Amino acid sequence: MTSTRIQSYDEQNGVTESERTDEPETEETARETEDQQVCPECGGDLATHDNETVCEECGLVVDEDNVDRGPEWRAFDSKEKDQKSRVGAPTTKMMHDKGLSTNIGWQDKDAYGKSLGSRQRQKMQRLRKWNERFRTRDSKERNLKQALGEIDRMGSALGLPEEVRETASVIYRRALDEDLLPGRSIEGVATAAVYAAARQTGTPRSIDEVANVSRIDEMEFKRTYRYVVRELNLQIQPADPEDYVARFASELGISDEAERRARELLRTAKRQGLHSGKSPVGLAAAAVYAGPLLTNEKVTQAEVSDVAQVSEVTIRNRYHELLEASESGAVPA
Secondary structure (H helix, E strand, C coil): CHHHHHHHHHHHHCCCHHHHHHHHHHHHHHHHHHHHCECCCCCCEEEEECCEEEECCCCCEEEECCCCCCCCCCCCCHHHHHHHCCCCCCCCCCCCCCCCCCCCCCCCECCCCCECCHHHHHHHHHHHHHHHHHHCCCHHHHHHHHHHHHHHHHHHHHCCCHHHHHHHHHHHHHHHHCCCCCCCCHHHHHHHHHHHHHHHCCCCCCHHHHHHHCCCCHHHHHHHHHHHHHHHCCCCCCCCCHHHHHHHHHHHCCCHHHHHHHHHHHHHHHHCCCCCCCCHHHHHHHHHHHHHHHCCCCCCHHHHHHHHCCCHHHHHHHHHHHHHHHCCCCCCC
8 A cells, every 4th residue: 555655656746766766875875975084983084194094083094005196206305306207397388389399408428328429429410400390390380489489588588477478478379370470570479478468467567678678679569569459359457556666666675664655655646546647667666766765765866767767857757746646635545
């Protein structure tokens, strides 16, 4: 009678036999998983030490001889770790082949450190030549190799971190894939990519700074930058004057208190809308000049001008505007 009643209930609700038998199995599986996470003797928490799973309460060894997925060697410094490691460097966008190709060493020595004979040296020289040719076997690869080398050179000269160079490499690769290079120089697009990447990552450099390390003139640089940003639809916000303060303060060697006062001047100016239509580099230079003066430190306009690469006239004009905004009764941040 009871089985008939259960069968009619299942038929009315559309429950199949497989669904009815799956429920206890699911509960049993969950119960087994829960049992594996606790000690079978005392119910305490389990921990893994030296390939053994041990109860932290009673010390029972629940499991042993676990698989050790780490290396079988030990290293005590980064140099020893690099020597013993059997894997290569991670892939990177800063190399035209993303770092996946191999290089033939130039030492002309075998695996035991012995010098090669003359015939073997000639053979290795030919292999190096053909290896280099195969790495850049088409025009796109050669273009990318030259451009990424230029990006790395400019990034090093500007003191940009590796993440900025990676971003610049990605921007250049997009420009190359979307066929934006015909009619423009490789150096021009590479320079525009470096400037755009620095702006995007919050480590901006002024147009004059980038133009000084570039191999093209400033007009071509500006024209190419506007074209790349428009065609790739890059979302680049206006530069914040505060982004320049830390670098200028570090190069001038001013105190932390002076840097803090410089940032307060810029925040007050931004609240009053003084930064609208003004060069962020000029405002930052004026704030870095005013901050030390307010803390009784000596910094000349010529020193700030050399660091920020703006004229002393611009520094004086922005300096007076910042002081007027600060004295107008604005509440400091």
